[in-house]
Amino acid sequence: MLSRLVLVSASGLKSGAPLGAALLQVPRSFHTAPRCLAPVPPLPEKGGKVRHGLVPEEFFQFLYPKTGVTGPYMLGTGLLLYLLSKEVYIVNHETIAAATIGVVILYGIKNFGPKVAEFADKLNEEKVAKAQEVKDLALNSLQQAIEEERKEQWRAEGRQMLFDAKRNNVAMLLETNYRERLHMVTNEVKKRLDYQVAMQHLQRRLAQEHMVSWVEKSVVKSITPQQEKESIAKCITDLKVLAKNMQARATV
Numbered sequence: 001m002l003s004r005l006v007l008v009s010a011s012g013l014k015s016g017a018p019l020g021a022a023l024l025q026v027p028r029s030f031h032t033a034p035r036c037l038a039p040v041p042p043l044p045e046k047g048g049k050v051r052h053g054l055v056p057e058e059f060f061q062f063l064y065p066k067t068g069v070t071g072p073y074m075l076g077t078g079l080l081l082y083l084l085s086k087e088v089y090i091v092n093h094e095t096i097a098a099a100t101i102g103v104v105i106l107y108g109i110k111n112f113g114p115k116v117a118e119f120a121d122k123l124n125e126e127k128v129a130k131a132q133e134v135k136d137l138a139l140n141s142l143q144q145a146i147e148e149e150r151k152e153q154w155r156a157e158g159r160q161m162l163f164d165a166k167r168n169n170v171a172m173l174l175e176t177n178y179r180e181r182l183h184m185v186t187n188e189v190k191k192r193l194d195y196q197v198a199m200q201h202l203q204r205r206l207a208q209e210h211m212v213s214w215v216e217k218s219v220v221k222s223i224t225p226q227q228e229k230e231s232i233a234k235c236i237t238d239l240k241v242l243a244k245n246m247q248a249r250a251t252v
Contacts, residue, residue, distance in 0.1 A: 059072060060072045063075070
């Protein structure tokens with residue numbers, strides 16, 4: 001009876017999707033597929049749900065659509081009874097020892113599991129804190145290096161501007177020197193032209209003075225002693241006439 005039930009359950013599973021194919025599906029070969037550059041998902045901090053401390057929840061969820069809610073339990077019970085009835089598995093002292101060990105393990109897990117888990121979590125948190133501290137130090141050092149690199153890039157850009165300013169200053173200095181030398185040349189040329197003009201004025205004035213002195217000398221030489229006496233006498237008579245006229249005006 002029980003063997004028939006197990007066979008019926010097995011045939012039902014064969015008619016549906018195979019258990020191995022449902023639990024493990026390999027869509028592509030790992031050797032010929034291109035390299036995947038997607039980020040690796042983080043490992044879960046807690047394990048998946050299990051029933052009775054051993055059977056995963058996914059097993060029940062896989063059998064529910066095909067066998068109903070009681071299907072997984074009937075399958076487990078049928079397999080156990082099949083193994084016992086067909087003497088595939090024989091109950092002996094090792095079975096009792098395994099059951100005893102299992103009970104002890106379950107008792108330890110129920111009573112000491114939370115404390116051990118808390119202690120393990122504490123150790124894990126300390127390791128994570130140390131790793132996070134190292135990570136933070138590395139990130140700070142890298143961030144500081146990035147800031148220094150940005151400053152150096154900014155300085156390099158400012159150095160180009162400084163070089164442009166220095167080129168402009170040098171160009172302005174050259175232009176200033178050129179203007180100063182041009183002004184100096186202009187002043188020197190003006191001085192020389194002024195000197196030439198002054199020399200021409202001097203020569204003209206000397207020529208005029210010489211001409212005036214020559215004319216005076218010529219006029220003086222042309223006057224005879226008789227003409228000189230006559231001019232003096234005429235001057236005296238003119239003065240007497242002017243004196244009489246002044247007296248007449250005064251009396252009137």
